Amino acid sequence: MPKITIDSTEIEVEKGTTVIQAAEQIGIDIPRYCYHPGLSIVGVCRICLVEIERMPKLQVACYTPVADGMVVHTNNEKVQQARRAVLEFLLINHPLDCPVCDQAGECWLQNFYMQHGLYDSKMVEDKVKKQKALPIGPNVMLDSERCILCTRCVRFCDEITETHELGIFNRGDHTELLPYPGQELDNKYSGNTIDICPVGALTDKDFRFRTRVWYLTETPSVCPGCSTGCNINVHHNDHRPYKAGGIRVSRLKPRYNPDVNQWWMCDEGRYGFTQVDADSRIVAPQKKTRGDWQLLSWQDAIDEIATKIKGILNKHGADAFGVILSPQMTNEGLFAAKRFFQETLEVENIDFEVVAREKGYADDFLMKTDKNPNSEGAKKIGLSAVDNSGLEVAQMLADAKDNRLKALYICHHNLEKGFKKEEVKEALSKVDLVIFQGTNQNSTSNLANYCLPSASFVEKDGTFTNFAGRVQEIHKAVEPLGESKPDWTIFRNLSKRLGKSMPYFEAGDVFNALAEEVDAFKGLSYEKIGEHGVLLNGHRASTEKEMGALVA
Ligand code: SF4
């Protein structure tokens, strides 16, 4: 392996490593615009110039492979002067938009000018004008004047999505990034071009002018949009006091995980968080009285529901009770449900799958048909009808229709997505007690006797298990809306009221209990999960790649 010296530090690296990558390994951050570790190397921006001893000119660090004995200087006077010159060149025609540019605060032209530029402009000529605020796709706005022609977005569309919508047109200072004639930037992953654009040339229609980025806090989490479980950061504005009907989550951004999504996420997941602050959120426990919803305190809701459940079990037995859980729930919510229904109530009619498996678009990159984040967790915890020798959802509805089922506890589902509307309506109207627990109202919640508000994925801690058996953490980014609570807390409280305590105070307690009890999770602990997740027993590290989650 070649040994090189970078800024007086000696390092041994794999053959083929470039200077920029070698420097990164020892914590030296060489400025870059066009270089992105997930894309091919083109060396067009020249900001990463470094001095390599015995080479006559400065070299681009992104393109130059290391050689044994190489001595590199990344920050001497010669290098600093070259960086200043590159910045001066890039800024010749760059508009003075910073005060009105949505990228301000996360713009690498701004940042590098402050770190390496700080010169007085010599330019007196008028700047070349180009198109501004040009919509180039359903999600992306282009400001051509701000583009520094790094070609990251072009390479993304050529190499990652292979949809080839973008190109560089014209010559000299009229050179411009644009979609090809008649095309728009409309692929399933178009939002990633906004993330990788180092300046304010590509901005997000959904986010622009909503808030200044320095007001945002980011909380690491996992996208609940499908079973891939892309790692994300939830960006939320904690500086703005929340008003009813306001928006707390500003945007989702992909978070690097080499084994799951690398640097990327799909647009469906990126823009699919609107239900978190939607008007349809259930914000307090409620019961239907003579057709009208009446709000309840949690204490009253738990008391009333517990009394009714007890009454039905005493009169009709556990076989008259059906439970429909959801792979939208965390492992903790599902495990607490298992304990409550199986141990406290001794109910066996538990299922989660049928309607949850609503199919959606899938590809051989990240997006999966299963639009639930935790089907694998639900399976491994043993919550299907087969595991419990109980009734499947379809049979529960049939039994309800025939008056054999007297109570149904439905979590998060809209049953009309899996069954005919009339069938669901008829079945639920025959049941004495229908409890709906979820984040948002839907046509199933409207047919219930009680609605209990669950915290959404940005309002709680917990874990999801992705399709490949990787357990990954979600974290609370904002306070639960209204009176909503994590699912596991609701089951714990109901269980306590019905005589069986669960000693859980936070999500980690539930996960650790799950890891003690369920074989697939044995040996894991909440503390061990870490930022990139851990695999369940029996799953190999390369499973995701083998199953086509990543481009080779
Ligand atoms: S739009 Fe952004 S990512 Fe694309 S070439 Fe211009 S600066 Fe680079």
Ligand code: SF4
């Ligand atoms: S691929 Fe799935 S998990 Fe990833 S961002 Fe899209 S919806 Fe979310």
